[in-house]
Amino acid sequence: MSTLRVALVQLYGRPTKQECIANAISQIRQAKDRGARLIILPECFNSPYSTAEFGRHAEEIPRGETSQALAKVAAELGVYLVGGTYPEREGTRLYNTCPVFGPKGELLCKYRKLHLFDMDIPGRCTFQESAALTAGDRLATFSIGSLKIGLGICWDKRFPELAACYRQLGCDMMIFPSAFDPYTGPLHWDLLGRARALDNQMFVALVSPARDPTTEYVAYGYSLMCDPWGRVLCRAKEEQELLITDIDLKMCGEIKQQIPILRQKRGDIYELKAMK
């Protein structure tokens, strides 16, 4: 496999969980019709992005209705499906979780947001995920052929150590279902995506909900894919949009030869290690 067709599915929220799932599935079908093998949904795609709402929408993963619907469509279409994120309940705890389903509908892995979105920019954006959610405690990867992919969620992309750990584990791509807000979005969104891609010589996909100014939390939009050179290969606008892009996997090996920074890390001077 030298190229992989990827779909970034930027979605509007809908009034109910069932309508959100139905909207996602209709876009997943269109992505498959356009040849996508890997399909990625945004952060919190089946519920409002609100600490007050997470509990009401939470479900067990993979037993809950959202996971069951995603597993079924992944198996029917034979695609790799990164299920964005949705609130997960385990016992009394809630997590912001990204499940990945394989072409047989099997749960390949699930990743729970490691760094919770606690931001306070008065008059612009205040959010405290840690008031409702528990942070995850491990990394998660899956593979499509020889391509190893690491997962992060939104705020996680602000932590360069996380992407560097995935690099160390051999990942040539990272996927971040995300939901930046319209204040940090224009300042940081592209920059963080491109920086993680360039530092780690990997593809980086950022997938956002569409922008809806009527919701309590307004997402930025502008889903994008960066290549290992830090270039933006494709970018959505603010509305619901299905972005399809072919990534050239040869680029990962070539750039490591041409700009050999990964081989030049000075393990005798500094160290970075994934613990879990």
Ligand SMILES: NC(=O)CC(=O)C(=O)O
């Ligand atoms: N939604 C997030 O987790 C993060 C975010 O909006 C930001 O980093 O800005």
